[in-house]
Every structure is written in C-alpha cells, then in structure tokens.
Amino acid sequence: MTAHDPEKTSARPMPLPFVSAGPIFTPGRVLPEAGRKLYKLSNNESPLGIGALAARAVVDVSGSQHLYPDPDGMVLAEAICQVNDIDPGRVLVGPGSESIINWIVRGWAGIDDEVLYSEHGFQAYRIRAMSAGARPVAAPETNLYADVDSLLAAVTERTRLVFVANPNNPTGTFITPTELARLLAGLRPDIMLIVDEAYYEYVATDEYQSFLEIVDDQAENVMVLRTFSKFYGLAGLRVGWVYAPRFAIDALERIRGPYAVSGVALAAAEAAMRDQVHISAAREHNDHWLNWTQEHLRALGYETTDSVGNFVTLKIPGGVEAARVFDGKLRELGFVGRLADQNGLPDWLRLTIGSAEAMQALIPAIASLTE
Numbered sequence: 475m476t477a478h479d480p481e482k483t484s485a486r487p488m489p490l491p492f493v494s495a496g497p498i499f500t501p502g503r504v505l506p507e508a509g510r511k512l513y514k515l516s517n518n519e520s521p522l523g524i525g526a527l528a529a530r531a532v533v534d535v536s537g538s539q540h541l542y543p544d545p546d547g548m549v550l551a552e553a554i555c556q557v558n559d560i561d562p563g564r565v566l567v568g569p570g571s572e573s574i575i576n577w578i579v580r581g582w583a584g585i586d587d588e589v590l591y592s593e594h595g596f597q598a599y600r601i602r603a604m605s606a607g608a609r610p611v612a613a614p615e616t617n618l619y620a621d622v623d624s625l626l627a628a629v630t631e632r633t634r635l636v637f638v639a640n641p642n643n644p645t646g647t648f649i650t651p652t653e654l655a656r657l658l659a660g661l662r663p664d665i666m667l668i669v670d671e672a673y674y675e676y677v678a679t680d681e682y683q684s685f686l687e688i689v690d691d692q693a694e695n696v697m698v699l700r701t702f703s704k705f706y707g708l709a710g711l712r713v714g715w716v717y718a719p720r721f722a723i724d725a726l727e728r729i730r731g732p733y734a735v736s737g738v739a740l741a742a743a744e745a746a747m748r749d750q751v752h753i754s755a756a757r758e759h760n761d762h763w764l765n766w767t768q769e770h771l772r773a774l775g776y777e778t779t780d781s782v783g784n785f786v787t788l789k790i791p792g793g794v795e796a797a798r799v800f801d802g803k804l805r806e807l808g809f810v811g812r813l814a815d816q817n818g819l820p821d822w823l824r825l826t827i828g829s830a831e832a833m834q835a836l837i838p839a840i841a842s843l844t845e
C-alpha cells in the first residue's frame with residue numbers, strides 16, 4: 475500500500491485510505507437519563523474522584539490560564555522522576571497515555587510494518603496501528619494471560635513494536651517481571667517493547683513488579699507507560715507519561731510538540747502524586763472492593779478473571795447474544811458495564827470497582843439476572 479497515488483485524482487481531498495478505513499475507539503459512553511440513577515462502571519474511573527491536594531492545585535493555577543503552560547511539562551516530569559526514583563531526562567508527559575501510544579506508533583511503525591500485541595490487549599494498540607497504515611498482529615493468549623512464547627512466535631521481520639499491558643485491560647491479569655524480561659531478551663534489538671502499566675498502582679500482590687527498573691538497566695528497546703487517569707482520579711484532565719531511552723524521548727518530543735498538557739492538568743498531576751491520604755484511600759478502597767466483588771460474583775457461580783486492576787471481568791454464560799442481553803438488563807437496573815467485544819471477548823463483561831454503594835447494589839442486581 476502506498477500513502478498517496480499521484481496518478482489518482484479525487485473530487486475531494488481524501489484522507490489517507492487507512493485513516494478512513496480504520497476502526498474507531500469505542501469509549502464507555504453514558505448519556506444521562508432523566509430521573510434515573512446510573513452507576514457508570516464502564517471506564518475504570520476512580521470512585522474516589524479527584525483528591526484534595528489536586529483539587530486545590532487546580533484552583534491555585536486557575537488565575538494563570540491566559541498563559542501557555544510549561545511547554546514540555548518539565549516540572550511534572552522531574553517530580554515523576556523524584557517520586558519514582560528514576561533517571562531524569564527519560565520521562566515524557568502527554569495528554570493521557572492513549573495519546574502517547576499514538577505517538578509511539580507514529581514514531582516507529584509505518585505502512586505495512588507490524589505492531590504486535592497480546593490477543594485480548596487494550597484496544598488502542600490495534601486501532602492506532604491501523605490508523606498509521608501498519609498491521610496489527612494479535613498473539614494468542616493462554617487462559618486470558620499474555621503468553622511470552624506466543625508473542626515471540628508471532629514476531630516477523632516486519633515487527634516494529636510489541637505492546638503488553640501489565641496488568642492488562644480488560645482481563646486484569648498480569649505477567650511476572652521474569653516473563654517480561656524473557657520477552658525482552660527474545661526480541662531483536664530493533665523491536666521496541668512497550669509495557670503499559672495503566673493499572674500498576676492497584677496491584678496488591680508481591681508477584682507483580684513494575685518494569686521501570688528494567689528500563690534503567692536494559693538495552694535501548696523498552697518503554698513503560700503510566701497514567702494519572704485511573705488510580706489518581708484525573709481522567710478528565712488527561713495526563714500520562716512514558717519512561718523510555720533518551721533517543722526515544724527525543725523522537726517523541728518532536729512528535730508531541732509544545733504545550734501538549736494544560737497547566738491545570740500538570741499542576742493537578744504533580745499534587746496527586748504527593749497526596750498520601752488520597753493514595754492510601756484509593757488503595758484501601760480497591761483492595762477491599764475488588765476482593766469482595768470478585769468473591770461475590772464467584773459465589774453466584776460466575777467465572778471471573780484473576781483481576782488485579784480496578785475492575786472485575788466476568789464471563790456471561792450462554793454466548794455472545796446472551797451477554798448482550800445481560801448487559802442491557804444490567805443497564806436497565808442502573809449499572810453500565812463494558813462488554814469486552816473490542817478485545818475479542820464478546821461474552822465477557824468488565825465492571826469497574828465503583829463506590830461501596832455501587833458495589834453493594836451491584837451484587838443483588840446481578841443475582842436477580844442469574845439463572
């Protein structure tokens with residue numbers, strides 16, 4: 475495929491064919507319905523909301539919004555390095571990690587290059603690859619876990635990028651640092667591995683470890699992604715970051731351009747990272763309600779994944795149509811979930827860990843739909 479065919483004229487200035495033909499990200503959209511209480515459990519947003527320190531930071535900077543923000547978000551990037559004890563100069567901030575995924579694809583994968591990801595991985599990897607004219611390649615998983623051997627077996631000479639969300643969305647499962655290191659060791663040095671740690675802060679088991687340390691020690695072909703959207707409760711402000719080798723940060727800076735993240739978002743993110751009260755509350759809330767919800771769903775007879783994120787994912791018995799009906803009925807009862815049909819799991823439903831009230835009401839609602 476070529477980007478443009480100079481021989482061909484068109485009555486309209488058409489976008490590149492792979493841009494028009496590509497899939498569109500399906501957001502967890504919830505329209506307000508008059509007089510009805512709806513629990514939105516479809517976007518993995520924090521039920522605790524924005525923390526007190528971040529909220530104060532938003533107010534504090536509100537008077538200077540006629541000025542451009544810090545052009546490259548350096549103050550936040552330095553704070554991220556300090557808090558995570560990582561190398562300054564290797565962090566780049568952007569308006570949400572989904573945008574950074576897009577930049578990575580733009581920077582490293584062109585037409586007919588291959589972007590490899592784990593079969594039930596986050597949908598942005600496939601969508602962003604297609605909108606760049608690259609080929610998305612899904613490596614089969616084993617029991618809803620990313621499978622390193624299967625990823626390595628799917629590598630071809632056209633592979634440029636490998637995305638692994640750890641923990642993954644929508645399954646909530648993770649692979650160990652040893653397995654990730656084995657994946658990295660098995661990749662050619664010209665292939666970039668991106669470990670997407672959007673749900674890192676929620677993970678409560680010792681078997682899990684961030685891959686950030688490996689970026690420090692290892693070769694030049696690994697990046698780690700994080701976001702302020704989930705655990706820190708700042709989804710609406712759009713802030714994410716990537717830790718990457720310096721040459722890759724340099725390329726990403728060129729793609730990003732200046733002023734990509736608003737001053738309000740930068741200030742809130744920095745405050746959120748230092749808000750120990752909010753951080754502890756978010757951790758305690760999720761630990762408790764994740765286990766509680768998972769246990770109750772299993773007691774009702776549902777198969778669930780071993781999610782370590784801020785969501786549970788359960789299989790709806792009876793196949794794809796039954797799952798659609800179940801999702802619709804649950805919505806009528808006031809709970810908006812997310813079928814994982816964009817991730818190759820159309821009869822699995824993902825439900826965010828919401829407020830205590832939402833979770834306590836959810837279980838009887840699901841029980842009422844259970845045969």
Ligand SMILES: Cc1ncc(COP(=O)(O)O)c(C=O)c1O
Nearest residue numbers: 570571572596643672701703714
């Ligand atoms: C695995 C994963 N990565 C990245 C993102 C993008 O998050 P954001 O763009 O809000 O930082 C999400 C959001 O759902 C996600 O689940």
